[in-house]
Each structure stands twice: as structure tokens, then as C-alpha cells.
Amino acid sequence: MAKLRGPHLSTPLTLLGSDRDALQRSAPEAAAPGEDARYLVTRSGAVTLREDGDGTLHAVLEEADPRDGTQQPLVLLGRRDGFRVLAAEIAEPSPELDAPGRDLRDLRRVADLLADSDADLAAAAVAMGAWHRSMRHCPQCGSALEPEMAGWVLRCREDGTEQFPRTDPAVIMAVRDGQDRLLLARNAHFPSGFHSVLAGFVEPGESLENAVAREVAEEVGVTVEEVEYVGSQPWPFPRSLMLGYRAWAPGAGELALQEEEIAEARWFSREELAAALEAEEIALPGAASMGRALIDDWFGRSAQR
Structure with missing residues (x-):
């Protein structure tokens, strides 16, 4: 099995800016509307944001x-400035939300522009919105x-089976050769x-390191x-x-592509990557992604400006 070292890389959506207040999820009114509540609006992966x-x-x-009143349940995201912060997924934007200086923005496209203090709230709200949209029946x-546990558990009305938010682990790796x-x-x-x-996704019964190698x-x-x-x-x-x-793959030889998955692949030196980007021969992932962070980490700075 490959060796394991320690973590170093920081990426968007990873900083904790609020108290998740998880111990209060079991309280009966934890996700109920109220004067002590504030609402973070989401819609199909978008979240209401304002730009400074x-x-x-x-x-x-x-x-x-x-x-x-006909849409998904509220979800307790945590507590900020003395208020309970509730995720509210909507089907259609209302005129009240269409105010100057703010709008629903696709989180995937703007995650790198998000204030550090709001990253965890936005990520959790979008994730829980997606789960509630997809998990409607036992x-x-x-x-x-x-819903139970402030929206973090869904229980079947007939057999009592509990469903929990799904998270799929995936490994993403910057592979280097002997050069x-x-x-x-x-x-x-x-x-x-x-x-x-x-x-790629981690398979059942597989360690993360073995998933990378596989x-x-x-x-x-x-x-x-x-x-x-x-x-x-x-x-x-x-x-x-x-x-x-x-x-690291110091003994790497000729690449053998899994053609149904990989259309093309090649090794890049830093000079070759810079030249390919300058000539617009290739494009890289956006700044919000772990993939881009790994590329920039290897490159030594932002590989694409």
C-alpha cells in the first residue's frame, strides 16, 4: 500500500465560519420559523449572495x-450572531428576493469568490437542498x-426507517512522474x-490510498x-x-488510456503547461475546484490567470 503523509492544501468551501449547533438538532423547534431565525435561500445549487x-x-x-408552504423542510445550518440559520430551498424566486445588490448565484461557479466566513453555510445549504430534492420517498x-433532527434525518411514516444525508467520497490526485x-x-x-x-469515486471496502492507485x-x-x-x-x-x-509514479512508462473514460492524457512540465495555456491549446478547471488547487500546488503558483 502507498505511504501516507499529512494534509497541507487549502481550498474553497473548506473554512468554518459558523457554529453548526449540531447538539440542538434534536430540539423540537430547532428548524421551526421564528423571530430568532434567519434564512439562507437556495434553489437547485444556487444560493442568495451579495457582492461587496x-x-x-x-x-x-x-x-x-x-x-x-409547499416546498422542502427547513434545515438548521447552525448559529450566527445569536440567530438560528436555516436553509430554505425554494422552487421559484419570489419578487421579495429580487432586490438590488443580491441574487441567486450558482455556487459551483462562484465558490472561489465566497467570503471565508460564509463558505460552510453555503456548502451545507446547497448539499442539504440537493438531498431533500432527491430523497422524497422511503x-x-x-x-x-x-423530517426530524432539524432536517438532517428523514423518517418513513410507515416503517420508521431513517435516511441520512448522503456523501460520496472521491479521490482526486496530482500524479507526478520521475521528472x-x-x-x-x-x-x-x-x-x-x-x-x-x-x-474517481472510492469503492466499498477500499482505502483512500488504494483508491488513488486503482x-x-x-x-x-x-x-x-x-x-x-x-x-x-x-x-x-x-x-x-x-x-x-x-x-508519485517514478517508473511510469507509456500511458495506456481507458478509452471509454479518458479521451487523451499526457505528462506536462511546468514550461510545457505554461506554453499550452498561453497558446490556448488547453483549459484548466476553475479556481473553485480541488483539481485546480492541486495543479497550482504543483505549478508553484496559479497556472492560469
């Missing part, structure tokens, strides 16, 4: 429940589910020119000899947890 003068985005906490008997070149690939589903580091071997035919864990990132689009690694 330097371009930083901040979560907008509403004073009134924005739902129309998977055992098909009966309706009702310290970085492996970048274009997934078969990516647009032409778009390259990133390799990634995915690299399967997708490009390279044997990883050592890995180093560098950090994690919630990626609630809809429910992943990205676990980042540096990986």
Missing part, C-alpha cells in the same frame, strides 16, 4: 421565511418521509481542450508508488467529498 466592493460574495440571510417501501512532470487528462465527457488531474492504474495504466494526502473539499454538486492527494 472588492468582488467578494457574502451570504444573504433573510429575516422572513421565503418558502410558500427506499424500502415507497412511503412518504418526514516531476504532471499528468493531465481530458475525460471523454469533457469539452475539447479541457484538462484536469485524475479523479484509479490511476485503471484510467492511464500507471503504477503509483507513493501518495500524500493534502486536504479535502466538500463538493455539493450534488453530494461529493473530494479527498486530494499528491501521487
Whole structure:
């Protein structure tokens, strides 16, 4: 098994800015509307944000429940400035929310612009919104589910089965060869020119380190000899947890692509990557992603400006 070192990398959506107040989720009124509540509005992966003068985005906490009474349950995200912060997923924006200086923004596109203090609130709100949208009926008997634990548990009305928010762990790795070149690939589903580091979901009964080695071997035919864990990132689009690694394959030979997954792949030196970006031959992941953070970590600075 590959060796494991310690974490180093910081990425968007990872900083804790609020008290999650998890011990209060069992209280009967923990997610109930009230004067001591503020509401973070989400809609299909978007969250209500406002922009300040330097371009930083901040979560907008509403004073009134924005739902129309027929939509998803409120979810207790935590506590801030003495208020309970509740996630409120809506189906359609209301005129009251369409105010100057704020709007619903796709979190995936703007996560790198989000204020550190709001990152955890926004990520949790979007993730819980996606879970509640997808989990409407008991998977055992098909009966309706009702929320408990301030929206963090759904219980079947018929058989009492409990459902919990799903998080899918995925490894994402910056693989280097013996010349310290970085492996970048274009997934078969990516647009032409778009390259990133390799990634894949962790399988049942598999360690994270073995998942790194397996995915690299399967997708490009390279044997990883050592890995180093560098950090994690919630990626609630809809429910992943990205676990980042540096990986070394000093004996790597010719690449053998898994063609149904990987359309193209190659090793890049720093000079080659800079030239390919300058010539617009390739594009890299956005600044919000763990993939981009891993590339920049290897490059020594932002690889694409």
C-alpha cells in the first residue's frame, strides 16, 4: 500500500465560519420559523449572495421565511450572531428576493469568490437542498418521509426507517512522474481542450490510498508508488467529498488510456503547461475546484490567470 503523509492544501468551501449547533438538532423547534431565525435561500445549487466592493460574495440571510408552504423542510445550518440559520430551498424566486445588490448565484461557479466566513453555510445549504430534492420517498417501501433532527434525518411514516444525508467520497490526485512532470487528462465527457488531474469515486471496502492507485492504474495504466494526502473539499454538486492527494509514479512508462473514460492524457512540465495555456491549446478547471488547487500546488503558483 502507498505511504501516507499529512494534509497541507487549502481550498474553497473548506473554512468554518459558523457554529453548526449540531447538539440542538434534536430540539423540537430547532428548524421551526421564528423571530430568532434567519434564512439562507437556495434553489437547485444556487444560493442568495451579495457582492461587496472588492468582488467578494457574502451570504444573504433573510429575516422572513421565503418558502410558500409547499416546498422542502427547513434545515438548521447552525448559529450566527445569536440567530438560528436555516436553509430554505425554494422552487421559484419570489419578487421579495429580487432586490438590488443580491441574487441567486450558482455556487459551483462562484465558490472561489465566497467570503471565508460564509463558505460552510453555503456548502451545507446547497448539499442539504440537493438531498431533500432527491430523497422524497422511503427506499424500502415507497412511503412518504418526514423530517426530524432539524432536517438532517428523514423518517418513513410507515416503517420508521431513517435516511441520512448522503456523501460520496472521491479521490482526486496530482500524479507526478520521475521528472516531476504532471499528468493531465481530458475525460471523454469533457469539452475539447479541457484538462484536469485524475479523479474517481472510492469503492466499498477500499482505502483512500488504494483508491488513488486503482484509479490511476485503471484510467492511464500507471503504477503509483507513493501518495500524500493534502486536504479535502466538500463538493455539493450534488453530494461529493473530494479527498486530494499528491501521487508519485517514478517508473511510469507509456500511458495506456481507458478509452471509454479518458479521451487523451499526457505528462506536462511546468514550461510545457505554461506554453499550452498561453497558446490556448488547453483549459484548466476553475479556481473553485480541488483539481485546480492541486495543479497550482504543483505549478508553484496559479497556472492560469
